[in-house]
């Protein structure tokens with residue numbers, strides 16, 4: 048990696064997936080937190096123009112190891128690979144994309160409904176460490192067969208009785224007439240950190256500045272900014288069903304019978320509250336996204 052010597056010594060380094068499922072969402076997130084950088088397909092790394100950080104593009108399987116070895120200070124990778132790597136890295140912040148689960152699945156017609164029935168059987172997976180631990184912790188003796196891809200086909204080939212593989216929509220299982228019978232772990236894209244870097248005074252300052260940005264964007268993604276007009280008489284009750292960050296902002300309108308209410312509210316709470324609000328007479332309800340939020 049002779050190119051790496053060109054990277055700036057007092058910058059922190061972040062490893063992200065070069066070309067895969069997480070790449071686009073990760074790049075978008077980095078831009079949303081205000082980082083300016085160029086990225087072209089063939090690049091090995093980018094240097095941020097407005098933040099002391101370099102971004103390295105690597106295979107996702109290598110990210111936990113690079114972080115653990117201190118080759119980079121931070122990484123963004125699926126939690127599934129962090130667990131599988133068994134590397135001593137800090138899981139700092141889940142990023143709410145790349146959601147999937149590692150599941151045990153069997154052919155629908157096998158009649159197998161519980162993992163105990165897999166005792167003595169072959170189980171095919173690309174996650175041998177996690178799979179072996181899952182069955183060992185439950186005292187179920189299985190023979191784990193490591194396959195690098197297309198794991199879903201192994202039962203039809205007679206290679207394995209069951210598989211342990213990633214599932215998100217479940218389409219791949221259904222296409223192969225497989226059904227899930229147990230959940231091994233839930234995963235999403237996560238920021239991981241090197242323990243030594245996190246303890247290094249200078250680096251910790253830069254890392255914390257970066258994490259503050261990420262937390263601001265993550266918090267904002269869960270909230271909506273809601274503005275509405277409410278009858279002054281219902282104001283007190285409406286405030287109780289619209290718990291804002293602190294108390295909502297209440298402004299008078301030209302009509303003394305109506306008040307304008309502005310508040311940030313969790314989106315899931317908002318959907319539950321909206322019918323109630325309309326019943327209480329709220330009108331002109333406007334909902335908008337929040338780009339960044341610091342509380």
Ligand SMILES: Nc1ncnc2c1ncn2[C@@H]1O[C@H](COP(=O)(O)OP(=O)(O)OP(=O)(O)O)[C@@H](O)[C@H]1O
Nearest residue numbers: 064067068069106107108125127145146147213215
């Ligand atoms: N079907 C899915 N739905 C959602 N997320 C998924 C799904 N499959 C995998 N992921 C998540 O995305 C990550 C990257 O998946 P991808 O298929 O791009 O990996 P890969 O082919 O091993 O890539 P690389 O070339 O970097 O090694 C997985 O480790 C997992 O966290």
Ligand SMILES: O=P(O)(O)OC[C@H]1O[C@H](OP(=O)(O)OP(=O)(O)O)[C@H](O)[C@@H]1O
Nearest residue numbers: 196197212213214215216217218219220
């Ligand atoms: O539940 P679903 O939405 O169908 O997603 C699950 C599939 O996605 C992943 O494979 P991917 O498509 O990345 O291909 P791969 O076999 O090359 O890893 C995973 O290994 C499953 O095969």
Ligand SMILES: [Mg+2]
Nearest residue numbers: 106107108109
């Ligand atoms: Mg990979």
